[in-house]
Amino acid sequence: MAKTLLVTGGAGFIGSCFVLQRVLGGDTVINLDKLTYSGNLENLKSIQANKNHIFVHGDIGDEKLIKELLEKYRPDAVVNFAAESHVDRSIHDPDVFVKTNVLGTEVLLRVVKDWWKDLQQEKKEAFRFHHISTDEVFGTLSLEDPAFTEDTPFAPNSPYSASKASSDHFVRAFHETYGLPTLITNCSNNYGPRQFPEKLIPLMTLNALAGKNLPVYGTGENIRDWLHVEDHCEAIHLVLTKGRVGQTYNIGGKSERTNLFIVNKICELLDEIKPLGAGKSYKDQIVHVTDRLGHDFRYAINCSKIEKELGWSPKHTFEEGIKETIEWYLNNPEWVKNIQSGEYRKWIELNYAGRQ
Ligand code: NAD
Numbered sequence: 616m617a618k619t620l621l622v623t624g625g626a627g628f629i630g631s632c633f634v635l636q637r638v639l640g641g642d643t644v645i646n647l648d649k650l651t652y653s654g655n656l657e658n659l660k661s662i663q664a665n666k667n668h669i670f671v672h673g674d675i676g677d678e679k680l681i682k683e684l685l686e687k688y689r690p691d692a693v694v695n696f697a698a699e700s701h702v703d704r705s706i707h708d709p710d711v712f713v714k715t716n717v718l719g720t721e722v723l724l725r726v727v728k729d730w731w732k733d734l735q736q737e738k739k740e741a742f743r744f745h746h747i748s749t750d751e752v753f754g755t756l757s758l759e760d761p762a763f764t765e766d767t768p769f770a771p772n773s774p775y776s777a778s779k780a781s782s783d784h785f786v787r788a789f790h791e792t793y794g795l796p797t798l799i800t801n802c803s804n805n806y807g808p809r810q811f812p813e814k815l816i817p818l819m820t821l822n823a824l825a826g827k828n829l830p831v832y833g834t835g836e837n838i839r840d841w842l843h844v845e846d847h848c849e850a851i852h853l854v855l856t857k858g859r860v861g862q863t864y865n866i867g868g869k870s871e872r873t874n875l876f877i878v879n880k881i882c883e884l885l886d887e888i889k890p891l892g893a894g895k896s897y898k899d900q901i902v903h904v905t906d907r908l909g910h911d912f913r914y915a916i917n918c919s920k921i922e923k924e925l926g927w928s929p930k931h932t933f934e935e936g937i938k939e940t941i942e943w944y945l946n947n948p949e950w951v952k953n954i955q956s957g958e959y960r961k962w963i964e965l966n967y968a969g970r971q
């Protein structure tokens with residue numbers, strides 16, 4: 616049955632993919648987004664004229680606005696993507712991570728809980744608050760460690776992951792204390808179209824095409840588990856509609872790769888699709904630079920819970936997904952040009968100029 620969803624952060628990379636899927640799937644989406652540097656209405660261009668998508672410019676920490684939206688639209692669920700999402704930015708300035716990820720999430724939870732508690736029984740029981748989180752809350756693994764399960768203790772190492780872990784605890788506490796019907800999903804590294812080019816895959820792709828250095832932090836042996844954003848959003852919808860209340864579910868791509876593997880793969884694909892000629896390869900642009908502070912070595916997700924309980928598994932293989940993703944960046948030069956604005960250039964200067 617079609618639902619009304621209040622989605623936060625739906626102009627960002629993952630949120631916009633979810634909004635596109637849900638609006639095309641027949642749901643109505645109220646999309647609340649602050650439009651920070653990574654929020655981009657161009658991500659939602661294809662549903663601009665769709666009556667089932669209502670965009671609201673605002674902050675998850677704005678109590679009055681959240682209350683008005685709940686009363687006006689009476690959503691069946693709130694899905695919270697809104698966050699500061701980049702580890703390197705959290706190292707430079709943790710403050711805004713606490714403001715949005717911790718304090719903002721608490722405000723959202725509290726206002727939703729106050730509205731939800733007076734709902735009529737049937738609507739109250741069917742309501743869901745779904746919080747989107749990360750595998751980074753579990754800390755780091757060695758090569759030999761088993762992958763993270765839902766029971767792995769939290770051990771966040773960066774200001775970003777500490778703020779996400781804190782928000783997860785608040786969501787859990789609102790379920791345990793007030794009975795708010797919550798769901799949490801902890802996913803691995805996403806990739807796909809429309810990702811802000813501060814993250815590894817779009818950064819390396821766009822730097823390669825621009826003839827710039829490909830800055831691998833440290834040895835490049837660090838491992839991430841890559842999940843296609845469309846597989847992730849399908850998993851979120853499944854958990855939202857069929858997941859057990861109060862539970863957390865891990866979502867992973869079953870694609871552990873080292874950073875060096877990823878960067879080499881991007882270069883090989885670009886060498887095929889857009890050859891440089893004269894025997895040159897994009898690999899010549901790879902440089903090793905000063906490592907990230909507190910750099911987590913490995914993340915890996917055991918997603919057997921969602922597979923067994925809900926029958927989900929990722930549809931994209933990494934090899935197909937990465938090729939499609941690189942082609943998307945090549946085929947969308949306007950999106951790329953607009954996003955590489957003044958703010959983006961400032962960030963590149965701040966994060967990379969001081970690295971040897
Ligand atoms: P993103 O940075 O692309 O998008 C974040 C969105 O939230 C932006 O549209 C931004 O404008 C909005 N936003 C920020 N602060 C806000 C506020 N105070 N109020 C309202 N909106 C605000 O991030 P993403 O990659 O799409 O990540 C979405 C969620 O998924 C985040 O919660 C992130 O922690 C989580 N996550 C991301 C990844 C990944 O690989 N990208 C992995 C695991 C978990």
Ligand code: TYD
Nearest residue numbers: 702804813814815818830831832837839874
């Ligand atoms: P990133 O995309 O920032 O995601 P996360 O830190 O949340 O996993 O980084 C992915 C990996 O790539 C991580 O190990 C850091 C590394 N990396 C680089 O080597 N160079 C870069 O310029 C960036 C942005 C990341």
